[in-house]
Amino acid sequence: MSSSRFLDAKRMITTAIQLFSDEAKLEAASFDFPWSQAATDVCDDIVQLSELREAVRTMKFLQTILQSMLTSASDVLTRLNARFTDAVNKTKFSAIPDDIMAHIFEMANQDSDGHTNDVGVRLSLVSRRFNRIATNLPLLWSTISFPRQSIELVKQFVPRAGTPCIHLTIEQNYRNSTLKSQRVLGMYQIMTSISSRIRSLSLSLGSYDIAYLPQILNSCSSLSLPSLVELKLECDRQTGRICRPSIRDLELIEIIPEFRPDVLKQIDDCFVKLNEMDIRDNTMDCWRSPEITALLLSLTSVAYLRVSIRLPRGRPPDRHKTLSMPSVKFPEIESFELHLELADLTQLGDAIDAVKASLGRFTKEEGAVVKDLVLVVEQVSEFFEKHDAPFGRIARWVATEKLRLCLIILK
Structure with a gap:
């Protein structure tokens, strides 16, 4: 009996498909498909219950087949639409000139995370054309952050970065590891080799770096930063001398480096954050008022100054002494x-x-x-x-x- 229902359903579908073979017949039919006649016959004539039951089962079987066909067709259509859209996009990309593509790449780089800076790497892996365009865009390779980027990756960035537009960040070593420390020293050597091309520099020294400070300073002995505009220094304690000629923006966190007076006179924007770690611990070194005051007084041309300083707790304050700042003027x-x-x-x-x-x-x-x-x-x-x-x-x-x-x- 099920074979008979299948043959009846198949015949109805075949007859319905024939309606679409001729457009004129299709319009005349007004979508009055073959299975519609079955319902009319059942309603108009007196039929046996067994025949009616068989007709209902046949139509349910037909409905199941049609729903399965529709589901399959919808799935195929979805996949075809995706492939069609992808093909159209590829065609459109191939028609876009290289200079427009370069501009799009640069905009994508501006919206990316500056610490990871992997836009250039990702784009260069898409296709030969993308690789050619991305490789010739210095902006995609000018931001270098270690250790987020390995030394091997940094060495790939350096030749592709422009001159002078490198923004370099070297973070402190958070692990007491000889291998890690050697890699940090290697990064400082790379920094020295590209120092003339650095425009923005951010250095952070941690407790594990202090033991290697002589080697770091030795690596930086021939450091030349003629194009440096922005400098950020962060350290657990005092380090050596750093003085470069073109700095305009200065950010100092837990460090007061030694600058030449002419360097400090040209600072426009400065942020100083000192003694924020834990000045309640008497074993910790902290910056004293004379050192802090000397730094602030040397910033004779600063237009924007932000200071966050905790003064160390020493002898009890004199309640009869008036607090004043006679040396600092804010006109x-x-x-x-x-x-x-x-x-x-x-x-x-x-x-x-x-x-x-x-x-x-x-x-x-x-x-x-x-x-x-x-x-x-x-x-x-x-x-x-x-x-x-x-x-x-x-x-x-x-x-x-x-x-x-x-x-x-x-x-």
Whole structure:
């Protein structure tokens, strides 16, 4: 019986397909397929229950076959569409001129992660044409970051990078490994060999690098950085002398290198972050006020200065001594942000008096008008009451000076 149902269903499908062989017949048929007649006959005539049951089973079998055919056709269509789209894209890519493709590659490189900088490598592996275009674009190879990129990969980048546009980053060694240290030393040797082409340089020295510091300094003995514009130095402790002629942007983290005075006079943008690790540990070396002040005073041409410094805890402060900064002048200051670490909020009043004195000197002696003040207070003690804080005293001062104050208290 199932064979009969299969033959009936097959005959209906064959008859329906014949409708599509002639367009004129198809329009006349109005999609009145052969199986429609079966329903009409059943409805109009009195038939035996067994015949009706067989007709229902035949139509279910037909429906299953048609659904299977439709599913298969949909799957094939999806795959064909994907292949067609891929073929069209390949045709379009082949028609795009090389200079337009080069511009697209450079835009893709700008949107990529600057630390990994693998756009050039990925593009060069697509095809011979992509490899040819990517290899001739210095921008794709100008950012070098070690150890994210191996020395072998760095050696491939160097010949392809332009002159002078190399942005080089050497991160500190996080493992106490002789092999790792040797690779770091090898990277410093590469840095020296390409130093005349470096435009931006970021160096970080960790505790495992200190043991090899003499070798590193020896590798850098012939270092020449005539094109260097931006320099970032980060270190656990003091290192040797570094002085180069063209620096405009300077970022110093836990290090104060020795520069020639003429180098510091041309710095436009500077960020200094010192003593942030743990100055509470007396065994740790930290930068002292004279060293920090000497650095700040040497930045005579800086336009944008951001300073984050924790001063070491020494002898108890003299409560009768007025806090002032007579050597540092800010003639055009309009906004000021100050972070304080206090034992408890009862000391906030004295701190505010010191800030008032300094701001008053800015206004009186230098003509500056401070409009915005951000005061961040970190309280060391866990025990305090709100009434201990001189909030009313602060509010009266702010109202008198017509000052916009943002007070942030951290516990």
